[in-house]
Amino acid sequence: xxxxxxxAPGPTPVPERVAAILGQPIPHHRTPGFxxxxxxxxxxxxxxxxxxxxxxxxxxxxxxxxxxxxxxxxSRGEKVITVNGGKFGERWTKIAKxxxxxxxxxxxxxxxxxxxxxxxxxxxxxxxxxxxxFQASETSTGARMPVKEIVDLAKKKNLLSVCDxxxxxxxxxxxxxxWGIDVLITGSQKAMMxxxxxxxxxxxxxxxxxxxxxxxxxxxxxxxxxKKAHETNQTAWTPAISLVLGLAESLRMMKEEGxxxxxKRHETLARATRAAVEALGLELLAKKSPSPAVSAVVVPxxxxxxxxxxxxMRDKHGVTIAGGQDExxxxxxxxxxxxxxxxxxxxTGISCLELVLxxxxxxxxxxxxxxxxxxxxxxxxx
Numbered sequence: 001x002x003x004x005x006x007x008a009p010g011p012t013p014v015p016e017r018v019a020a021i022l023g024q025p026i027p028h029h030r031t032p033g034f035x036x037x038x039x040x041x042x043x044x045x046x047x048x049x050x051x052x053x054x055x056x057x058x059x060x061x062x063x064x065x066x067x068x069x070x071x072x073x074x075s076r077g078e079k080v081i082t083v084n085g086g087k088f089g090e091r092w093t094k095i096a097k098x099x100x101x102x103x104x105x106x107x108x109x110x111x112x113x114x115x116x117x118x119x120x121x122x123x124x125x126x127x128x129x130x131x132x133x134f135q136a137s138e139t140s141t142g143a144r145m146p147v148k149e150i151v152d153l154a155k156k157k158n159l160l161s162v163c164d165x166x167x168x169x170x171x172x173x174x175x176x177x178x179w180g181i182d183v184l185i186t187g188s189q190k191a192m193m194x195x196x197x198x199x200x201x202x203x204x205x206x207x208x209x210x211x212x213x214x215x216x217x218x219x220x221x222x223x224x225x226x227k228k229a230h231e232t233n234q235t236a237w238t239p240a241i242s243l244v245l246g247l248a249e250s251l252r253m254m255k256e257e258g259x260x261x262x263x264k265r266h267e268t269l270a271r272a273t274r275a276a277v278e279a280l281g282l283e284l285l286a287k288k289s290p291s292p293a294v295s296a297v298v299v300p301x302x303x304x305x306x307x308x309x310x311x312x313m314r315d316k317h318g319v320t321i322a323g324g325q326d327e328x329x330x331x332x333x334x335x336x337x338x339x340x341x342x343x344x345x346x347x348t349g350i351s352c353l354e355l356v357l358x359x360x361x362x363x364x365x366x367x368x369x370x371x372x373x374x375x376x377x378x379x380x381x382x
Contacts, residue, residue: 002318007349009139009167009294009322011189011196012339015253018194018246029241035233037248042230044251047259048169048192049184049202051176056226058199059240062166062187065199067095068221069133069162069183073207075215076100079129081122081159083114083150086140087325088164092133099216104129110328111141111285111296116149123157130210131160131182136168140325142296142334143286144172151179160207166190167293169200170254171266171338182207188243191266191293193250193340197240265382266292269337269346272376276350277335279372280357280364285332293338296324299331302362306330312356319352343377 006013014022027034045055058064074080079102082092096103106122108114114134123129132154136147147163154161162183165174169184170191176184181204188198203211203223211224220237229236254262270292274284277297285296299306307330310323324332335353337346350369358364376382 004318005320005345005348005352007319007321007336007345009190009334009336009338010187012191012193012336012341013345014195014246015193015250015340017253018249021249022195022242022246024245026241027245029239030234034241034244037245038233038235041244041248041251042233044248044255045200045202048251048254049176049200050174050178050259051184051202053176053202053204054227054230055200055202056223056230057235057239057244058201058221058226059197059237060199060221061189061196062164062185062199063091064221065185065187065201066091066164068199068201068218068223069185070095070099070101071214071216071218071221072211072223073160073162073183073214074099074101074130075213077102079104079126080131080133081106081119081126081129083119083132083134083145084108085112085114085135085143085145086110086138088135088139088166092164096133111143111287113143113145113286113289114150116146116153119150120153123153123159129159131162133162134164136163136165136174137171137291137293139167139291139294140296140328141285142291142294144168144289144291146289147174147181148179151181154182155180160210167291167338170262171293173263176202176204180204188247191339192247193253194243194246197243198247266338268376268380268382269341269343270295271380272343272346272373273335273337273350275376276346276369276373280354280369281362285328293336295335295337296328296332297335299333300357300362303357303360305360306333308360309333309353309356312359313352317352317355319349321349343373343382347373
């Protein structure tokens with residue numbers, strides 16, 4: 001018998017409490033009962049986003065919210081600056097170009113975080129730019145971006161800051177209102193601990209004002225229409241009803257833990273994972289600014305076929321992690337440590353990694369990685 005473990009950076013595991021609700025008979029969404037739950041979810045999302053703004057729920061994946069941010073905020077031909085540190089930064093560029101925007105790309109090496117000084121030079125060279133589009137956590141490389149510094153630069157230059165926090169919100173502290181983030185985005189299958197199918201986007205007052213002059217086409221992802229419906233505890237279109245009900249429960253779980261404790265837990269899980277990886281003689285791709293959500297690990301030269309690491313972990317041992325994408329395929333593998341994750345999820349993943357590395361010819365002293373992780377957990381009182 002093989003038991004399966006999900007340690008990929010999305011979808012992440014769904015808590016038993018949430019899964020029980022997802023399996024209940026589906027109610028109709030145009031009813032007082034659903035409206036009551038929707039009102040609870042609206043307030044819970046504002047709490048997680050740390051904002052007074054309405055958080056719009058879209059029936060889509062996180063990319064749907066990225067698409068909506070572009071189509072609702074800009075006009076054809078306008079210039080935006082996109083930070084490309086990996087596959088998802090590149091996605092900002094692709095979406096912008098599809099809508100006819102002039103995307104000026106700040107491309108940085110995989111695993112790097114953008115240097116705010118370099119970004120400032122690019123902004124100065126493009127004084128007609130309207131916004132900076134970037135990731136808080138670049139999922140494809142495991143790099144954490146300097147969010148506050150980017151937002152401060154955007155404010156200084158009167159640009160909108162548009163932040164994809166799909167693997168960052170509910171993982172690290174991103175106080176939307178306190179920092180002045182103009183657009184903040186996430187998805188349901190990450191730290192929100194429910195299945196894929198919902199995207200979330202919040203706009204500042206400044207962003208809402210900009211949306212009034214945007215002329216790009218939109219229908220299903222019309223955020224103004226959704227905001228009007230949300231304010232009556234409804235949605236413009238049929239929502240993913242079961243996911244909204246599950247979200248209410250996952251938000252309750254996060255509130256029981258407390259937002260500060262949620263951030264602390266994720267930082268501890270990340271530190272333990274990094275310590276384990278280093279103890280096994282492996283190297284992080286994002287050495288200087290690693291994400292607290294996912295660790296991207298460089299395949300060691302002792303392993304000739306890097307794609308076999310996630311394949312063997314999944315197919316032989318039942319532990320699903322993620323490989324590299326595009327030009328990083330076969331060169332890295334990615335270990336998730338966010339969402340419904342605890343110390344023993346991390347140690348399970350590391351113990352499986354030790355077995356697989358040994359099978360593939362990497363010198364492993366069994367228990368060394370697990371021991372390094374346990375030491376971090378013990379010192380943190382986890």
